[in-house]
Amino acid sequence: MTLEHPAERGGSRRGPFEHLAEKASNFTSSPAFFGVCLLLVGIVIGVHIAKAPLTWMLLAGESMTAVTLLLLALLKNSERRAEHAVQQKLDAIAAALLEAQQGESGPARDKLRTAIGVEEQT
Numbered sequence: 001m002t003l004e005h006p007a008e009r010g011g012s013r014r015g016p017f018e019h020l021a022e023k024a025s026n027f028t029s030s031p032a033f034f035g036v037c038l039l040l041v042g043i044v045i046g047v048h049i050a051k052a053p054l055t056w057m058l059l060a061g062e063s064m065t066a067v068t069l070l071l072l073a074l075l076k077n078s079e080r081r082a083e084h085a086v087q088q089k090l091d092a093i094a095a096a097l098l099e100a101q102q103g104e105s106g107p108a109r110d111k112l113r114t115a116i117g118v119e120e121q122t
Contacts, residue, residue: 018081024074040064 027033044060095108 018077021074021077021081024071025078028071028075040067 040063044064047056047060089112092108092112092114096112099106099108
């Protein structure tokens with residue numbers, strides 16, 4: 001386990017968790033996930049309206065809590081990687097603009113080219 005920024009772990013390759021986090025991010029922004037959430041909320045409401053035993057009410061509530069915690073971890077990872085990619089691009093653009101202003105051609109142009117696809121690498 002490491003406490004490094006998700007974009008800085010493991011070099012330029014994405015690991016299984018990063019792939020899962022990206023897929024979770026894509027799924028949670030889809031209408032299908034909204035339907036799953038509506039279904040889950042409907043089940044919880046139905047359990048309360050039906051005055052089901054306390055065990056069923058707890059199970060319904062705990063399942064919503066578990067889904068929330070899993071999504072929080074996965075989506076936070078995706079957010080941090082995207083944030084890191086945007087920052088790398090901004091840094092590369094600033095360096096390239098500075099070089100262009102000074103009339104030089106140096107490593108900033110190469111860094112800018114590399115930064116363009118950085119979110120695919122991390």
